[in-house]
Amino acid sequence: MAAKQKDTYKIFTEFLAEQKQRMTNQRELILKTLCKQKKHVTAEQLYEILKKTDKSIGHATVYRTMKLLAEAGIARELNFGEGSVRYEPDTDNTHHDHLVCVDCGENVEFFDEEIEKLQNAIAEKHGYKLQDHSMNLYGTCSKCQEKKSN
Amino acid sequence: MAAKQKDTYKIFTEFLAEQKQRMTNQRELILKTLCKQKKHVTAEQLYEILKKTDKSIGHATVYRTMKLLAEAGIARELNFGEGSVRYEPDTDNTHHDHLVCVDCGENVEFFDEEIEKLQNAIAEKHGYKLQDHSMNLYGTCSKCQEKKSN
DNA sequence: TTTACTATTGATAATGATTTTCATTATGCA
DNA sequence: TGCATAATGAAAATCATTATCAATAGTAAA
Ligand SMILES: [Zn+2]
Ligand SMILES: [Zn+2]
Ligand SMILES: [Zn+2]
Ligand SMILES: [Zn+2]
Secondary structure, three states, X not given: OHHHHHHHHHHHHHHHHHOOOOOOHHHHHHHHHHXXXXXXXXXXXXXXXXXXXXXXXXXXXXXXXXXXXXXXXXXXXXXXXXXXXXXXXXXXXXXXXXXXXXXXXXXXXEOOHHHHHHHHHHHXXXXXXXXXXXXXXXXXXXXXXXXXXX | OHHHHHHHHHHHXXXXXXXXXXXXXXXXXXXXXXXXXXXXXXXXXXXXXXXXXXXXXXXXXXXXXXXXXXHOOOEEEEOOOOOOOEEEEOOOOXXXXXXXXXXXXXEEEEOOHHHHXXXXXXXXXXXXXXXXXXXXXXXXXXXXXXXXXX
């Protein structure tokens, strides 16, 4: 864990350096705080959390930094059709997609190698070089199904 | 084609009636215009197109009607991460997902039965009753790959 | 058909998320 | 140390979408 955190810090620093940008206290704090989150957070939610540590941090800095982290491949943007983007840490070897309950928002992360292969095959068939994908499954979780049948 | 259009009109009318809502000239025009589109359009784009026919149509009516069409299962909302929602007609038997070029926006529609099956299996495995999904593959189309290699 | 009721519309204001602007502050290097 | 450049935060601006509301149109009963 400490190792992983150091990794993302290093990755981010190098990413920044590549385009003559600098690591700063704010960026470091945002990275550290994102990595701590158990759930997928919006920039706004992260901002609220960050303010507890750094009273003076600004909205713009959070939004800007999340964009950078996404570009650097450290954060992944998720869009569950809620109107705002959510973020999750996206360290190596942890790719997954999401199964979301349309009633309670509860969600499950899954990885299906077979699907990933098929996606690659589809892209290739059409002459595309695949770079990324988003796959969200929407349904009703068992708890909410029960609630409804009452 | 004439048959299909009559179908969606009927479906929409019945959907509206179910909740004591009415078919109107504006709603009919919006439905007809959506069905004519070859590409996935945003509500704003559709509004611009509609104004050519009905000078007095309002923004709100277009947004409201698109929501209704989506609820009625006649239109499908697509989110390619652009900041605005796109719509496409979603008549029976035409489900598909999208492969989008991140450089030029060109996109291909595809349907992979195997993936659809696997998605169902995943939902089932986690106790979810699957209702919908969105799957977008992002990559570089062959044309843009060439352009880059120059 | 009149009347009374209800739904729809479009202009406009409001909202919410995100981005831009810009003066101020911090950082890295000569 | 001192300049050149990048980053920050407050506030304004933007963009997509939604809510408000008075005016209009459709429906159905009398
Ligand atoms: Zn995946
Ligand atoms: Zn996740
Ligand atoms: Zn599909
Ligand atoms: Zn399509």
